Amino acid sequence: LAKTTQPISMDSYEGQEVNITCSHNNIATNDYITWYQQFPSQGPRFIIQGYKTKVTNEVASLFIPADRKSSTLSLPRVSLSDTAVYYCLVGDESSGYSTLTFGKGTMLLVSP
């Protein structure tokens, strides 16, 4: 049973805003939504986390509607260096929500 669903890939151009939407229909009441970024040959890097409404940091914004069944990662004015795989995660019920299950992520390709 997939915990999260997100697009396999997305294309964009430098300077554009990119929005990646993730669905998590079965998210637990007390669970957070977390996004990671992974560059080739590197481990994933935590970028943003939220519970509801909107969260913003120096890297991205995260929008979460009231029902929390989806979330949208927003990257403002992307550059070539934002080309990476982006993972949306919620807790893993099988471990009592003490671990995270990574899906296949969204491959974002930013072109000049």
Place this chain on the structure above:
Amino acid sequence: IAGITQAPTSQILAAGRRMTLRCTQDMRHNAMYWYRQDLGLGLRLIHYSNTAGTTGKGEVPDGYSVSRANTDDFPLTLASAVPSQTSVYFCASSDSPGTGGTFGFGYTFGSGTRLTVV
């Protein structure tokens, strides 16, 4: 710089041999994790440890074992390597096992070990 150190960076291993991948963190995080990453399959959890002295099985634990004798170290052992264990292995840690770590910090990952079993 605080973080996670994995060793070796890469290894070619003959099938049937025993191998231990090392993972050390200097952040005094309570929880540690081992993931493997394969093309087209994303990252899959092998084993985890919520605190020193305890371990748990993840999604793909068969053929692997772990131990957590202290807070800093979380070695992953392949008792008898097989070609299907060819993968990139990532170790991670978090200060709290609950819902992916203390809010706003998440997991810290190492740089990975690329293992080829031939």
